[in-house]
Amino acid sequence: MSPISELAFFTLLMRVGSLAAAAREMNLTPPAVSKRLNLLESRLGVRLLNRTTRSISLTAEGELYLMSAQRILDEINEMERQVSSSRAEPKGLLRVNAPLGFGRTHVGPAISSFAKRYRDIEVQLHLTDRPINLPDDAIDVAIRFGELPDSRLIARKIATNRRRLCATPAYLEAFGYPEKPKDLAQHSCIVLRQNDAAFGSWRFNRGKLTETVKVGGSLSTNDGEVALKWALDSHGILMRAEWNLAGHLRSGRLVEVLSDYETPSADIYAVYLERLNLSAKVSFFIEHLREFFRSKSDSSEAWP
CATH class of the missing domain: 3.40.190.10 (Periplasmic binding protein-like II)
Structure with missing residues (x-):
């Protein structure tokens, strides 16, 4: 197995989220996929994944390998695109x-x-x-x-972006700053009902720990601009993409909370x-x- 195919294999495995799903994607048996992963870890001399019967999670070495693999594969794809694409x-x-x-x-x-x-x-x-x-x-x-x-x-990928939690200084002065994700259950949160995402479930990561909090409040909408306006009117805490919040955070109209926790990629x-x-x-x-x-x-x- 070439180094490039190993990179592609590992990124596929993490994208689909399980050995069984990777086996289906590659038209292989689960034992064959497990063996391929074992060979990769043996060659590198480190464990890339923590494995149970139901789930897989990245080790610290696995996180580094995945991040580098994605960057290298993106560079290869870009190089091939530039070489092979018509320049007309x-x-x-x-x-x-x-x-x-x-x-x-x-x-x-x-x-x-x-x-x-x-x-x-x-x-x-x-x-x-x-x-x-x-x-x-x-x-x-x-x-x-x-x-x-x-x-x-x-x-x-065309741009880096992340989700951030924020509220107005007036709201935080009245109701306090949440110190942990679970504190959000005691706050009024402005919830977006979009697509098929789990309604009112906010996920947080810190190190290897993942925490999902069910939030709620008196206001919810399927429109991001309406939700932002409500947050600016001090109705509660909002989770929104950085592109939509950055100007208000710089101006001080909104203040970020729980900034030491990671939220799902945006x-x-x-x-x-x-x-x-x-x-x-x-x-x-x-x-x-x-x-x-x-x-x-x-x-x-x-x-x-």
């Missing part, structure tokens, strides 16, 4: 889907600069917060946040079907998005 100017219709708020604030401006750069491309931007099925919904590229459950799709991805992997219009658009958001992250104020 992109032409034709490109259909893009993005979440409502983020689409208005960031994807729309990114498409504007893309259209000025490539005059022969036509872009249709569809904004919705409902889940879509790429083959069925006639979308070429979808912009999505966090972990992606469908392994049949290609996902390219990194931003461009998602598309494998058959479009060598499409010039898709490749050029995704590279443009990466440049657009890289310029934000390189500035002193990554998100407005």
Whole structure:
């Protein structure tokens, strides 16, 4: 097994979350997958995973290996894309889907600069917060946040982003700062009802410990901008992506809480079907998005 195939094997294993799921994905038996993992750990001389009959979790060495593996594979994919993709100017219709708020604030401006750069491309931007099925919904590229459950799709990270908890100084002065995730049960929390995510269940990580807290409050909505407005009106604590909160945190209108805990990933991805992997219009658009958001992250104020 080559080093590159070992990297791909381990990242696949962690993406699907279990030896059995990896076996199904690779058309192998679970014992064969377990043997392959044992050989990898034996070659490295370290244990990468803690294993039980029902679950797997990363060791410290496994976390380092996974992080490096993902970076190396991304660099290889990018190199191959640059070598093999057509360098002709992109032409034709490109259909893009993005979440409502983020689409208005960031994807729309990114498409504007893309259209000025490539005059022969036509872009249709569809904004919705409902889940879509790429083959069925006639979308070429979808912009999505966090972990992606469908392994049949290609996902390219275009920006780093994270979820943060915050409230106004007035709310925190009146009701106090939560010191631990479990303290949130005693607070009014503003809950977003979006997609099929578990309603009102907030997950936190600290070291190797994971804690899920059921939160609640008098206000809930399926619209992120409404939830943010309620938080600014001092109705409670909100968990929201950094792109939506950064300006208010810098201005002091909102204050971050429980900042020493990690929340689920909210990194931003461009998602598309494998058959479009060598499409010039898709490749050029995704590279443009990466440049657009890289310029934000390189500035002193990554998100407005």
